[in-house]
Amino acid sequence: MLKQTLFLVMKLSIQSRAISDFLNSNLGCETLFISSERELSHLENTSNPLLLVDVADLPNIDESYWDSLFNENINQVHTVLLNTSQNFKKRDLLDWPNCCGVFPKSCTLELLERGMKKILAGECWLPRTMMSELLQHYRKDELPPEQQPVSLTRRERDVLKLLTTCNSNIDIANALFVSEHTVKSHLYKVFKKTEVKNRIQAVNWAKVHLHKYKKSSNEIKL
Template sequence: MSRKSFTKLALVSDESIQSSILKEYLLKQLKFSIISIKIDEISQLSSSDIEETLFILDSASTTPKISEKYFNAIAEKEVITSEVLINVSTDIHAEELKKWPNLVGVFYTSDSLELLSEGLKKIQGGELWFSRKLCQELISEYRGTQTSMPKLSVELTAREKEIMQLLVSGASNSQIAESLFVSENTVKTHLHNVFKKIKVKNRLQAFMWAKNHTSHNVLP
């Protein structure tokens, strides 16, 4: 089964000694092409570059204004991104993370550079990186928003189920298209329809939905 594999990593921050040190460390540890990029420069990237890039944002310095700039820059490209938050407070709640459209990893202030490197390698291979506690909170948070919807009220077509299975495994739109021998536009259309059916807005929410419904035969 195809899994999403990022070819680029972007440290989203202004130039600083800390970001330079982190970049140098990660360059030695990972097989990524790593760049430092400012929020205002994201709009200069092509849509394909954005889809192939894992964006790392420092939670400690990402203010609401910076977050808004990031979301606006991504929205202009109409693509699905993948983000990692670092330096996250250990007492953060799932509710605070819901604003991030496609979060694939969270690293805490107490995490070492070695753990960050290990986690990024896992993410690069298509896995999500959340603590067990946070993952349980995210699933509970999602379930809490779906209590009014019966478990079996959503009917997905066979093709939609295949796409959802690949999406949950970490496959990108292009990889899903390649696996199913369809065009990328066809994949985007199916995902749009699925997201409307299951009432989610992004891949993380779709992942949580799938985890919550697999045992109910909505996804075989």
């Protein structure tokens, strides 16, 4: 069975080498450093690479290289962020494509090991506060935008209501004691305001929206 290769995007130091040794020993993974633009070649011909990125001490790699990497392999490259600060928020997380793990500076090696095992098993590992932020973010995106009620006069609503039960403009005119021309004028305005194109669409719109309008004894009939 092939070992999982982890790509450590961090500067070479005593600390980064200690992390590499820890991951090798405790997770049974191979590790390769990406500390320069030249070492990005390690990612070539690698399927679904997992990058462990030290966001507190990123190597000096031109941003254009990262843009190219993520744009060309957006669905394959996954990232795990290490040494995040207390101010690291949801908006910062969204800057990293396919991020599946976040470990703050205060994270212990034991917690890193437990989280990485979850990630290697196909799960995500995020702080609870950040998970709550993301849930709120996506719930908000999924909610339909609040629609402002269409501004219909009382008489326009009367005409629209009768449209659901009457077959002709004459029937509506007789029910409201107005002329057929007046009914046509009201319907024209209703169609325009509700953005419908015919009587059937207007009836369907009325069935969904008309009940939302509150009756007011002070309204002027227009």
